[in-house]
Structures are given as structure tokens and as C-alpha cells.
Amino acid sequence: MDFLRPASWEEALAAKAEHPTAVPIAGGTDVMVEINFDHRRPAYLLDLNRIELLREWEVGEENVRLGASVPYTQIMENLRTELPGLALASHTVASPQIRNRGGVGGNLGTASPAGDAHPALLAAGAEVEVESVRGSRLIPIDAFYTGVKRNALQPDELIKTVHIKKADGPQQYSKVGTRNAMVIAVCAFGLALHPETRTVRTGIGSAAPTPIRAKEAESFLNAALEEGGFWDNGKIITPSVAKQFADLVSAAANPIDDVRGTAKYRRHAVGIMARRQLGWTWEQYRGTGRTLEGAA
């Protein structure tokens, strides 16, 4: 195995162009597990740790430009207000040691349906900035996940930055695992209210071949909120609306039975999380609940 150590972003792009099978490695919290268990033996590892810009973030007018290697710990500590859903998701990632190393770029690169960041990115709304020697492009998060552990990257492209919409309303994130910390997702759910556009967005993790949005559930809720004038009157959402939203989220899931849980349970659990999160976010929106910050 060859270990490539580019000193700059340009060198990294050149290396990736020259060796398209090279596997990028930053925190190594995912790649190294695969290598240690001998599930994967790439010809080249492309070490991105010398590239400073991948560890930087910038809070803009509408977006947070999050470097692919910004560790989860930094997101939890510094971006709780701007990215509350992702900050909550970051809290659920593995252990403190892993959170100090791992970043969103790794989750996106692996594109496992069980990656903790995905539901939060889907719910917030995001674009993934990827680049190659041919140039750069923005891939909408909805189009990023193309199959089980597959994404929309071309072989010569690297993930540079994730442009995530700054929260304009409450966001929530939950993950079910069979232990109270340091656990891989049995399933996960994220919800973001977007009062500026009077829409909601969702993200489901580990309950379909890829991370997905529950689009019918979103449409239903968007219509119900609009129809009842809820965005303006701030009334409590009726239990029947919440239930139907939850049922539609469950229906959107397309899970499997595996060693971590049954399909039936996953379908059930994402619905419960959806109903609860609608309650939490709506309470926040009405101003009676907790602050906007995504602190667990």
C-alpha cells in the first residue's frame, strides 16, 4: 500500500487524478477500521491531514462552509447555533476520541446509511462542494447518496467543503442504538423547521439503502401547517397531524432486518422519533421550549 501525503489541496487533487483508486484518509476513524479488519486494502491511501483548509469553517450570510475534516468536537463546540441538528448528531458520534478526529467528510465519503451526520445534513439542506483537477462543482445533498455506500463523486474528485444552510428555525436529531453511548445507529432521524420558507425538511438514517428524506411526510406537514395557519398563529399541532406525519415518516423508511435490529422495529422507531421531534421543534418555534442551540 502506498501512502500519499500531499502538502496542499492542489497536490491532493493532482494525486487523486493520477491515482483515482486512492482512498482519502483524514481522521481515519472509518478507513482504518476497514483496513484493520482487512475488509479493504486499497492500493493507495491519500492522507489529507496536511491540508489546513479542510479543517476550517466559515459562517456566511446564509450558509456555513464546513471543511470536510472539521472534527465533530469542533462542530459541537462552535456551531451549535448555526447548525443545531448537526451539532446534536455530532454528540452521538462514537466516543470523545473519535469525535476529536472524525469529520463530516468521512461520513460523506463512506456514504454508509448508518453515518450519523446524514439525517442532519438532509434536514438542514446542504450542498457538497467537490473538486478535481477538472474543476469544482456543488452536489445537492439530496443527489449525493446514490446507493449503499455509494455517492455521486467521480473517481478523481475529493470532498472539499460542505455548504450547510444556517438554521432559520429549530432543528432536532435523534439516534436509536441499543446502548446509551458509543453505539452504531439502528436508525436515526433528523428534522429541521425552516420558518423563512415555511417548510420542513427531514432526514432518515439507517432505515433505507441510503440516507433519505421523508418527502411525503414533509409535503403533508408543509400543507397541514400552511392550511391551519400554524406558522403565524403558533398553535399547538394537533395529535392527529403529528401522528400522520409520523406514519408517513415510517412509510418512507425502507429498512432491512439485520443483526442490529428488525425492519419492523426501525420503521416503528423512526416514526416515534419523528413525532417527538415535531413536538420539540414546534415547542421551540412557539418560543415556549428550549433555546435554539443544538446541545444535548
Added chain:
Amino acid sequence: MAQHTRTVPAGTPTDVTQNHVKGGIGESTLRPDGTLKVTGEFAYSSDMWHEDMLWGQTLRSTVAHAEIVSIDTSEALATSGVYAVLTYDDLPAAMKNYGLEIQDTPVLAHGKVRHHGEPVALVAADHPETARRAAAKIRIEYRELPVVTDEASALAPDAPLVHEGRDDHHSGHVPHPNIVHRQPIVRGNVAEARKRADVIVEGEYVFGMQDQAFLGPESGLAVPAEDGGVDLYVATQWLHSDLKQIAPVLGLPEDKVRMTLSGVGGAFGGREDISMQIHACLLALRTGKPVKIVYNRFESFFGHVHRHPAKLHYEHGATKDGKLTHLKARIVLDGGAYASASPAVVGNASSLGAGPYVVDDVEIEAVALYTNNPPCGAMRGFGAVQACFAYEAQMDKLAAKLGMDPVEFRRLNAMEQGTLMPTGQVVDSPAPVAELLRRVKARPLPPERQWETAGEGADVRALPGGLSNTTHGEGVVRGVGYAVGIKNVGFSEGFDDYSTARVVLQVINGEPVAMVHTAMAEVGQGGVTVHAQIARTELGVTQVTIHPADTQVGSAGSTSASRQTYMTGGAVKNTCEAVREKVLEIGRRKNGSYHPAWATAELLLEGGKVVTDGGEVLATLADVLEGEEPVDVELEFRHRPTVPFDLRTGQGDGHVQYTFAAHRAVVEVDTELGLVKVIELATAQDVGKALNPLSVVGQIQGGTTQGLGVAVMEEIIVDPKTAKVRNPSFTDYLIPTILDTPTIPVDVLELADDNAPYGLRGIGEAPTLSSTPAVLAAIRNATGLELNKTPVRPEALTGTL
């Protein structure tokens, strides 16, 4: 023995001297290796290192049951850096099997594999990665055979036999060759007693396969010696038992296999069987070079036995005033492909199957099966754990049916000193079962809704789901549950259970120093601390050196069955007493004429001096021992004898000592998501005498947590169609984190057992028994669900199986 020069590898344990002015028995002296372990400086067996060493790699079967059609090692052998590739055909001696009780386990598979992950071939290479790659180049052709995975498939008329042509000592009395051992326990007349019952409850219980999940994977280093023998440095639970199994397959006399215990990263029963010991020695002797083998976590799941999964059918009756009338139980343990400790586990499950209760009319049957599932054997609690899970669920069911409080119902039927076991054995030392239950119940309950904070929202760390943020209190219901259990201490059923201690007392630099040398495997239980405490108490010294455990001294027996403080602690005490007598003899010889008390008084060694029982100082130890040879004594110590259980009735004084613990579990259950947070696990246990109170509490808290693990998350999942393990990693075999570990208040009773050294009672296992059923009872209390299987998965709580 031939002259033999040893090159000492890096990481070899050395003498550890502990110097405490105080620190006799009853004091909480600290572990000599504690700081080293916490700071990462302690040398575990996986840290052993030798110049020129090779790395060994095991190739394991990818299928559970198959004939081996062919093995082609040529490509592996041709790999650069490979020194040896061994298969069954390379085994050097007539003996090619090993085993704790029954020698049914092939060192390397011979013509057939019987479980997923069975060792088939070995490679030694100059780099671990080379060894791994070479092993992957060995071509094995399997012809798969149908798998036997449960009682129905094992005992079906056309069932394949896991072991053909059995001739072991149990083969004559078992009803089927796929049953390793069967033990009935029959007492009184169940048919008659059932007529007196006003209520009868039945239950079918399923206990999942738990792993010991010790953190230091199997590892060791074998160094070939000039005399044709081998020096083996290894993490194990019982050096001499290993030795007895290793030497015959190497074709060496036992004195040419010299074993030294290296740093052990936990055991819990999982190191009682051989893992890499023989393999490393074979490779070392073949190559003439030191060979190190270290399993990774994945391989470790295949490298040791697990706790027997069990199906248990229980029927209890009681009168309307709450007295048990009878018990009928059938316990089916899955022993997997090889016997390991299955026969003894059967003995425990059956003889302890009634629990710590008075019940005169009993019919219990326990069997262990041979199947193609992973082999199962010793794990903390050893057969008593599975039974406790079932009988405690039954106690709650009976109490509910009678409309009685579950604790009061148990107290009403609790055994006490003088009670007859279903085996006919009298419980002849304190059995404070009712008192332990009273104590855990009397504790104030933890406050409700602890997740509520003054300012912001919920503290999710105090809620089911923890940091995963699944609830802020929605769907959360509290439950409280109780359980109590009974465990035996020491090896039972007529086993000649003994331990050996050598103690040397001498003056070094004017100070008396005791050296304690045993073969006891320190696996975390605290023997290294306790032995020094005993030596201080008995010999009146402050400095005690603990010599590394090795086979140059007699057997210490196993570090299991809650027995080491009793047995090797007892041996150290016993030997110290003999050393003291020798010291006093020397004193009398040297000084007897100076003071009449030398001849007349009861003399003690205290504070480095010989004193009379009246406190008068006769001499210093330094003066007595000055100019003398070191006083050096090695003695064996035995507990009182036991007898085997009768094969038809199970009658017999089969156990040495009984030990009891009780738990109260308080849980919060997210009833919608099926997630559980255990808030508190209050424990009460009788320890006879706490030789080191801090260690005692640590053992009780650790055992309690291991019981919690199997209640809510721990299970090796085996595919019933293929008998293959589905989750051999810490990603999918979950063990409790600190966020899953509740507050564990511990109430320690010290009621002496007059038969035992210092009156002590073995403590390591009892808390693992009752913790699991207490948590289950609490979850049932919160949810109203029946829950007859452990671990409780979210699916079982939400109807989504």
C-alpha cells in the same frame, strides 16, 4: 533438570515488592499494578517481545460443520518470510487433542471441522502481516455437513453425531451421544406435593450467549529452549491445567514446558480453556525461534468459549399462604462443538437450580448438548446464572399470582443456615438470604424524574437513549425489580481442589522480608494484594514480595469459581503459619534460655517482632533470623472434600461453600422505543470476611455490571441455519459503557463461615447472578410485559420482532 539458559523476553513479569506499615487483612491496600494499568505502562501478555521472534497466525474454518477434503499449504509455504505452516499432519505426538475434562478438542482440525472458527492450520512468519497473508493463501476444500444447532436437531432420529465413537466418562450414562452430560436432581415427591399447591406457575425462559469480553485478547510468547523444551509466557487462568494439556501434545515431559503468567487483561472464565498456548509452542519448537501470537478482537470471539445459552422450563407451586410446594425444572444448555467445562456447568445448573429457597419436593434435570454452535464453557456464574434468571422470574410470577409483595414472598421462602439443598446437602454456614433482600428493599429509592433540570430542558444522559437524544421524558416509565441468587464457591463434585503456596522469610538489609510464590493467575481479582496482606498479618512483616506466577511452584488451581482468595489465600495463610512455627523454633533454639515465655506462652509475630499473647516483646525477627538460612516452606492447602452427585438422584454433599447476593434494580424504560436506562442497582452480599474491602466492592460492582450487560445488550448471535457467528466485533457485540452503568450502592455483610480461612466467602460470581433477573424484573414492572428472554431487545418491548 538439564541446565537451561533463559533469554528473558521484554514484558516478563518481575518480583513486585509492596511495603506497607499497615496493610494486613481487612485493610483496603491498593493494587501494586493499579497505577501502571491506568497509565498504560503495565506489560500485558500482548506486549511481550523477544529479539528474533516470529509471529504466529491461526487459520480458522469459515464453515461450522464440514469434512475437510483437502488442504493445500504450498503457496503459503512459498511466501517469502514464512518459516512454517502446520496442519494436523505435523502434530508431533500421539496425543492430538486437549480439553479441560474431556480431551475432545483437536489442536488442529482432523478431517472435519465442528464449529465456525475452528483452528485448521498455523503459520509462523517474520511479520504479522506476512503471516496473515500467508494463512489466507492456504486452500482448504470443505464438504459441508448438516448442522446441529439446538435440542431438536441434536436429538432428532437422524441427527448427525457431533462426536462419533465417544468413550469419555459421561458417554455411558447420557441418553444420546449429542448430550455431553445429564444430571437429574430428585428429592421428595413432586407429584404428591403438587396436590398441595393452590397456585402453579410455569415459564419457558431463554438465556442468550454471553461473551466474557475481556479487554486483553488472547496472546502469549513461546520461546524454544536449548534442552528441547519451551518457555511459555501467557495470559491464562490456570497455569498447571494448561500445562497438563500442552505437554502431551508437544510430546514433552511437563518439566520441559515452563510456564510464566504474563499480564492478564481480564478473564471471567474465558481463559480457562487453551487458546493459542499449544499453537505458539508448536511453531516455536518447529522453527527454533520464539513465536508470539496475539489475537485481534475479531479472532478473540472465536478464540475462547462463551457462556452457555440455555432454554429453561420451570414449574413451581405454592400454597395460598405463600409457601413453595414443589419445583419441576428442565434446563437445556448448549455446549457447542466441544465439551470444555460443560459437565461441571450441568452440575451447577442442576444442583443450584432451585435457588436460595426452601423447597422439599424437587425434580430438576439439566443437560448440555453437543451442537455445531461455538463451544461454550466457563463464564462468571457458571450455570448458576442461567438458573437464577429463570427461578427469579418464577418467584415474581408466583408473588403476583398470590397477590403478595415479591420481596416478602421471597423472604417467606428464603433458605437459612440448616436448610437442606435439593441435593440433600445441609447449608451449614450463614445463609442470610432474607436479610440481604430486606437490606436492598430498605434503601431509599432514587428520586423520580432525575433528568429534569432547573434551567434548560432534559439532561438526556439520565434518560434511556442517553446522548442519542431519543426522549426528553416522553414514554418513559420507571420500574423496580428484585432478585437474589445462590452460587457455590470452589471446585465441586469430588474434585481434588487444592492450592499451593511457597513462602520465604529472610532478613534483607536488616529488614525481615516475606516472599510469596504461587502459581495463582492474577486476572484482576486482587490476589496480588490479598497475598501480601495475609503475609503481613501472619508474619508481622511490612515488606512482602510477590513472585511472578509460574509452574516452578505447585498448582494454585484455577482463578475461577470465586475460589482464589479462599484457596490460594488459604494456602498462603497455611504456609505462613508453618513459616511462623519454624521461626519460633529457631527463636527457641537461639533465645529460649533467656526468657521462659519462649517455652510457655502463645507467641505471635507482630510489627517485625516475636511477641507473647500478652504483648511482651521477646526478640526482633531480624535478630532471630540473623545468620540463618531463609525460612522456605511450600505447602498444599485443600478445602473440605466433596462428593460427586448421584447420577440418578443428584444427591450428595457436592459443594464446598455457598455464597449469596441480592439486587434491587431501578430502571427507566422508554416504552415507545424500547430503550432502557438502568438508574440504580443496589446490592447486598455476604462476604464472610472482607480481606480487602475496596477490592470486594470493586468485584461486586463489576459482577453486577456484567449481569446488567446480558440483561439489556450482550449476546453473541449465531445464525440458526449455518451456525455461524454474526456479530464478532465490539461494534455489534455491545458491552456496557459508563453511561450504561448505574449507581451501584453496595451493602457488605460479614458473617463468618467457620470452615473457611478467616471466615471468608468467595465473592466474585454471586453479584453476576441476581443482577440480570433484577433488571428484567424492573423492566417487567415498568412495562407489564412477560419478557422471558435475555437480553431484552428493543423489539421485545415494542412488539416489533
